[in-house]
Amino acid sequence: MEEIFQKFQIIKVNQEAHAVEDLVAMDAKMELEVNSTKIGEFYLSPMDLEDFVLGYLLDERYIKSENDVKDILMENSIIRVSLNLENPIEKDNLGSYDGWIHREQSLPQIESNFKVRRQEILDSFDLLIEKAEVWSQTGGTHVAALSDGDQFIVREDVSRHVAIDKVIGAGLKAKINFSNSFIVCSGRIPPDRVVKLVNVGIPIMVTKAAPTVQGLKIGEKTGITLIGFLRDGRFNIYTHPHRILV
Numbered sequence: 001m002e003e004i005f006q007k008f009q010i011i012k013v014n015q016e017a018h019a020v021e022d023l024v025a026m027d028a029k030m031e032l033e034v035n036s037t038k039i040g041e042f043y044l045s046p047m048d049l050e051d052f053v054l055g056y057l058l059d060e061r062y063i064k065s066e067n068d069v070k071d072i073l074m075e076n077s078i079i080r081v082s083l084n085l086e087n088p089i090e091k092d093n094l095g096s097y098d099g100w101i102h103r104e105q106s107l108p109q110i111e112s113n114f115k116v117r118r119q120e121i122l123d124s125f126d127l128l129i130e131k132a133e134v135w136s137q138t139g140g141t142h143v144a145a146l147s148d149g150d151q152f153i154v155r156e157d158v159s160r161h162v163a164i165d166k167v168i169g170a171g172l173k174a175k176i177n178f179s180n181s182f183i184v185c186s187g188r189i190p191p192d193r194v195v196k197l198v199n200v201g202i203p204i205m206v207t208k209a210a211p212t213v214q215g216l217k218i219g220e221k222t223g224i225t226l227i228g229f230l231r232d233g234r235f236n237i238y239t240h241p242h243r244i245l246v
Contacts, residue, residue: 004025004134004137005023005024005026005134005137005138005140006023006026007022007024008021009022010022024138025134025141026045026046026047027158028043028044029041029043029077030042030044030079031077032056033078033080034057034083034089035083035089039062039089042159043158043159044157044159044162045141048166048169051155051165051166051173052166052169053069053081054169054172055165055166055168055170057069057081058169058199059165059168059197060196066172068083068084069081069082070082070084107199107218107222108199108201109222109223110198110201110202110203110224112179112203114179114181114182115243115244116204116245117245118245118246121184121206121244122233124145124152124184127145127152128145128154128185129143132154134156141156141157141163142156142157142159142160142185142187143186144156144166144184144185145167145183146170146176146181146183147181147182148176148177151176153171154167160186160187161193161196163186163187168196168200179203182203182204182205182206183197183202183204183205184230185205185207186207189205189207189209189215189216189228190214193205193215194215194218194219203224204224204225204243204244205219206228206235207230208230209229211226211228216238216239219238219240224239225237225240225241225242225243225244
């Protein structure tokens with residue numbers, strides 16, 4: 001089993017201070033190299049790395065399908081990927097998620113008639129928390145789930161962006177029809193996360209956190225339904241509410 005957390009001796013302070021053993025989520029700095037070109041460096045949880053690679057390459061539009069990937073090789077802190085593509089690879093000059101769009105992209109429109117009922121959204125977040133193994137032990141990860149009504153795939157990472165990459169990659173391997181699915185996750189709704197869903201055609205994003213103005217602008221422009229502040233049986237629909245049956 002992959003090591004997902006480490007034990008540390010800490011001082012817990014309430015009415016008094018006392019030494020206890022605590023669990024802390026694992027993280028690592030890893031370099032992604034595609035066809036011998038360094039794409040970027042990422043701080044992430046060193047688990048489900050193949051899912052991360054597939055999801056990142058798909059939702060950043062380096063590949064169109066799993067068939068474009070010839071080989072994935074893990075070498076210590078470097079992930080080396082070989083693609084069945086002749087075009088040169090464009091480097092991500094912004095590195096590890098410092099900006100909101102890493103490369104200039106013309107964004108597609110979401111083409112989906114998929115709809116979700118209110119109760120399914122509420123239940124999906126409860127199930128997300130139930131299945132969040134590392135978060136439940138450490139509180140140190142973001143969590144994302146992809147649901148199509150039949151499958152419910154959960155992935156975790158210290159990075160909210162990589163959690164999305166991982167669950168998209170896992171969905172790709174599971175052959176989920178992205179246009180008939182939705183993502184429920186922790187973390188804010190900034191534009192760089194919204195773009196990932198748009199690029200693979202996922203029409204709905206749900207989170208318990210807040211959106212940003214630029215995130216909502218991307219959602220409105222591309223046709224994606226964005227939901228935030230999900231808690232205590234309620235939520236806010238910010239864009240394209242026609243997909244939510246309330």
